[in-house]
Amino acid sequence: MxxxxxxxxxxxxxALKAALPDGQFDGRLPLRPKGRTIVLGAGKASARMAAAFEEAWTRAGGICEGLVVTRYGHAVPTRSVEIVEAAHPVPDEAGLKAAGRILTLAREAGPDDLVVCLMSGGASALLSLPAEGVTLADKQDLNRALLKSGAPIGEMNLVRKSLSAIKGGRLAAAIGKAKLVTYLISDVPGDDPGSIGSGPTIPERVDPDVALEILRKYGIDVPDHVLRTIRSNAVTEPVAGGAVHMLSTPxxxxxxxxxxxxxxxxxxxxxxxxxxxxxxxxxxxxxxxxxxxxxxxxxxxxxxxxxxxxxxxxxxxxxxxxxxxxxxxxxxxxxxxxxxxxxxxxxxxxxxxxxxxxxxxxxxxxxxxxxxxxxxxxxxxxxxxxxxxxxxxxxxxxxxxxxxxxxxxxxxxxxxx
The missing domain is CATH 3.40.1480.10 (MOFRL domain)
Structure with missing residues (x-):
């Protein structure tokens, strides 16, 4: 032995080989649309996911375009989907710009288009687009405090959603009437789609009181303007989402x-x-x-x-x-x-x-x-x-x-x- x-x-x-996205799209591809196929994504595995999707989509006779943001050092070669790199676990300016571009591409999608979202762990920090009233520096400070607090990832992501313009189903809302399909690699206990990368395409209610209670629980003090944004950035009526496929899980x-x-x-x-x-x-x-x-x-x-x-x-x-x-x-x-x-x-x-x-x-x-x-x-x-x-x-x-x-x-x- x-x-x-x-x-x-x-x-x-x-365990690692079983978690890779290679070959995981076979038999799970959506029908080709009349219009464009736009690939959007974020996370530590998102570049590898984009390459795997491109390969499967091309074999099926389709073409695609889009943008995916991953952690520095995690990019892989792709044909038509652009890969950009940004910081994790504390977000930076590159992630902020990438998130803004991804939101713009989502809003450009029309009713004849297909939007394919590729999300994996790390997307929450990499896809950082602050809600109105807070800055990237505010989110960086809060991320550092959360990382040191001992809070589990689920609670951290609930706070992150409360200050985001793109997470908590807000990316799905921007996509509008285009067909939406989300593929996930899970890094969260229980494989809750809304918790993976803070669920940019997973519709849900975002309750400010829950986020504020988490901050109190761990003794995290934030400026008054951040508290005001948390209270004003609630989601009470989430939009409908598209199909969700889990590629790999723990x-x-x-x-x-x-x-x-x-x-x-x-x-x-x-x-x-x-x-x-x-x-x-x-x-x-x-x-x-x-x-x-x-x-x-x-x-x-x-x-x-x-x-x-x-x-x-x-x-x-x-x-x-x-x-x-x-x-x-x-x-x-x-x-x-x-x-x-x-x-x-x-x-x-x-x-x-x-x-x-x-x-x-x-x-x-x-x-x-x-x-x-x-x-x-x-x-x-x-x-x-x-x-x-x-x-x-x-x-x-x-x-x-x-x-x-x-x-x-x-x-x-x-x-x-």
Missing amino acids: PNDAEILLALFDA KMALDAAATKARELGLTPLILGDALEGEAREVGRVMAGIARSALLHGEPAKAPCVLLSGGETTVTVRGQGRGGRNAEFLLALVLSLKGERRISAIACDTDGIDGSEDNAGAWFDASLFENARAKGIDLAAHLDRNDAYTAFAQLDRLVVTGPTLTNVNDFRCILIRP
């Missing part, structure tokens, strides 16, 4: 990893694709489950892997270099106290754990002893949110570069008999 590192990385690779990625595990002679157990909570607390809970499997054969008997997805959060208290997956993994290591028959990997499927250059990290039985030999105080690193540095010093980072997809976190705990 392969060693622990080889197994963990093979399962992560299987569950699909976990299922692919489970299939690979069986090929390697391991029993897979998927604990859930929508786990949330403080990263270090989830790590401690997972350590208890792993110990139970090792000692009692429950909830799975070794050799086995415990798989999970979702999106944990980190409440930033220290000044270290972190990432929620690295923080989860460091808490898991500390809780296991060097147990030699358990190893694990935790990575973000977009290739970026937080704002660092790694997808995540991994550990095996030797890590605890290696840290002690090098004088690395793992508990101190966790206290200051500095998990990245700890795993870097121990040569346990997972660095993939942009994966061009995003189905959120992938966690795998390997338990040997």
Whole structure:
């Protein structure tokens, strides 16, 4: 059997391949319109989605045009759909301009046209178009505060919608009478279409009181003019939306990893694709489950892997270099106290754990002893949110570069008999 590192990385690779949009449009294409086919999109996977759609659409005899915005470093070659890059997770001027152009293209669509929207995780920050009364700087400040607050992604996106001129179904409203089809790659717990990229084409009501309560809950103070905009930017009667297709989800990625595990002679157990909570607390809970499997054969008997997805959060208290997956993994290591028959990997499927250059990290039985030999105080690193540095010093980072997809976190705990 392969060693622990080889197994963990093979399962992560299987999950990534299942989450790519390549070939996912086959059998899901709309009818060709009398007029234009306009492709609009945003997100970390949107450029790869645009290339995959172009290929499928061309094979079907169609032509298309349009504009997609993705994160810096995530562009891929396309034939006719323009790809632009912008900042994530804090929006910048490039994202603002791209969002304005996308809204203009949507408004130009006529009743004989087809608008294809390609959305994936990251679209909320990349497609930043402030509502009247707030500036890009206002949204940048609020995004930074939300990212440090420990708020789950669903609550962050509710606040973002309340200050947006394009999210929360507002892009669908701009499209008007043109036919609308939306394709999604889910990075949110539960795969709610309205939460993916803050749902630019998913009609919904936007309640200002909900956004204001979230700000109060996390103690986030905003200027009076921002509060006024939140109150005035409500959506009480959302327009009708078009068809929605889910191309990839966290569950699909976990299922692919489970299939690979069986090929390697391991029993897979998927604990859930929508786990949330403080990263270090989830790590401690997972350590208890792993110990139970090792000692009692429950909830799975070794050799086995415990798989999970979702999106944990980190409440930033220290000044270290972190990432929620690295923080989860460091808490898991500390809780296991060097147990030699358990190893694990935790990575973000977009290739970026937080704002660092790694997808995540991994550990095996030797890590605890290696840290002690090098004088690395793992508990101190966790206290200051500095998990990245700890795993870097121990040569346990997972660095993939942009994966061009995003189905959120992938966690795998390997338990040997």
